[in-house]
Amino acid sequence: MPAVQETIDRVKAIDVDQYKYGFETILEVDKAPKGLSEDIIRFISAKKGEPSWMLDWRLDAYKRWQTMKEPNWARGSYDVIDYNDIYYYAAPKLNAAPKSLDEVDPEILKAYEKLGIPLREQEVLAGVEPANRVAVDAVFDSVSVATTFKKELAEAGVIFCSISEAIREHPELVRKYLGTVVPVTDNFFATLNAAVFTDGTFVYVPKGVRCPMELSTYFRINEKNTGQFERTLIIADEGSYVSYLEGCTAPQRDENQLHAAVVELIALDDAEIKYSTVQNWYPGDANGKGGIYNFVTKRGDCRGKNSIITWTQVETGSAITWKYPSCILRGDGSRGEFYSIAVSNGMQQVDSGTKMIHLGKNTTSRIISKGISAGRSENTYRGLVSAHRKASGARNFTNCDSLLIGDQCGAHTVPYIESKNASAVFEHEATTSKISEDQLFYCMQRGLDEEEATALIVNGFVKDVIQKLPMEFAVEAQKLIAISLEGSVG
């Protein structure tokens, strides 16, 4: 309940401009020239001090990418992207890699504070019970600027660092797992990412370790005309557990910016990974000018027996979202879950969903998707549930609900189901509803104004998914949803 109240208060406090993360931070920046070429890739690789195997991997990806075509099957339309008009590398100028937060540019810390992520405080709070704390990796444009709680995590044996650092410090782990879930040539954007990725997060949780705190990465695109190509790799070794959360924001700009991330999760025997996303990239203005193109490939591999991967996402930002966090259920008895809230308003376009690929025996999956469309937006759920020949006893339950606010938006559900094993049981439920005038009137008759009433009804609609988020982010997510829908009624 406090969350609902806070949501309401927050909505009220908002001015005409609803995107509160639209500020820009002025920093000295180290940039590669615009455009994409082998030289640029060599430049990025050299900047990162990468070993030659990494550079070769990138160059190979680049060669393959040049032969690929941009996909266009998603429901969405956007201007042609000129891949040579993008900066592929932009980094706040740092004299050397910061050893502690004191060495990080105060402007950056300020920016993160504005975003509600006080990195500094997080360290000061070191006296608090570890379970209540969140370790943060902050990525500013192309580089990771700060990672907190590194030492304490290291004591537990958990590696939590930027992917650049992992490539240098833990090459054996990176080489073993990188690209094994999302192959280099998986799709156009994933291949582009493989060639030019600049930073991202790396997590390794060793055998039998339960990660002592929530891990979190905060991504921020700050520079103009800059693409963000982050790459995240999370490995949960046998019997381990980790919960990870990413958040994203960008300044308000008139031009579109590209975000093409790749996230790979690997869960070995009896391991569990929870991956939560609160995505709030700049969505563009009410008329669809500006905003982030969010073309992301996220996939988890339940490689070991009885492993579990859970994706939870709250998607409120971006001009276009193209994103299908998926699970490959390879290990016998493994389980994949996907909980999603996708909110679209204004001229936003969302095409999101999941794939549950059942390969092992007695694998189970569960999909709960809540789409909320308002304004003139289009919101599509696209999902695949498939059972391989050997996936005996595979089970899936899918529930897709869509809520429409107003009469100029669209909601679409595109479920694909393929079963090559006769013992598989797949269930699919879908509903589409509208917030009715009568429901609004009922709430208003009890004293809630129209915005409050809408926030309440929407919070009820998404409750099942909100409950899956880590506590502190659940509150944040509810607020975010209300803010995103600001101005959609009346």
Next chain:
Amino acid sequence: MLEIKNLVAEIEGKRILDGLSLTVHDGETAAIMGPNGSGKSTLSYIIAGKEDYEILDGEILLDGENILEMEASERAAAGVFLAFQYPLEIPGVATMTFLKAALNAQRRAREETELTTPEFMKAVQDAAAKLEIPRDMLKRALNVGFSGGEKKRMEILQMALLQPRMCILDETDSGLDIDALRIVSEGVNALKSDKRSFLVITHYQRLLNYIVPDTVHVMANGKIMRSGGKELAEELEANGYADYKAQEAA
């Protein structure tokens, strides 16, 4: 005091209220009876502030203030409460959550301090006990999967909690069995006070055996055709609405 003066209202070009006037004094319980389609429910919606209607003439004064310009939520904060004939379901929103949001929204609008959680819990549980509403019902999503009787009891619970000065009951007796009718009526009667007025809309005299009105008004053709004491309800029960329909034909 509620004063409705010469109210004329239409929906999609169809006249529903046609110069209706009615006064309900503080502490008064007024009943409105009338045949189907006489505009009784419309009247309750218009007082509460539903937007579907076009008001062509007249005014509605609550303690001298015209409420027609106010949003439904503002009217609620000013003390207007409508117990719906068909209460709406709000999926995923726990009844408790809804009650607290509503109560605090009204208190904020009146610039009163919000209740603390323990104060609120106590208020709800006291009210719920009187209406024989079990605690687990308060944890369920509002009105979702509630029986007809449970929904009506929940309306009265909200009334008890929000403490309005002008309570409108729209066909509260419909769908109630005799036990539920007794519980609901007792709940309403317990709220009667010098400062609080009730407008009870019903087809049948039955409800008025439990909630005894001070005045009875017969509504037909979008206006009040006749007013009297509670004996008028008994007369209607015996003779039906034929006389008023006949007047319409004439």
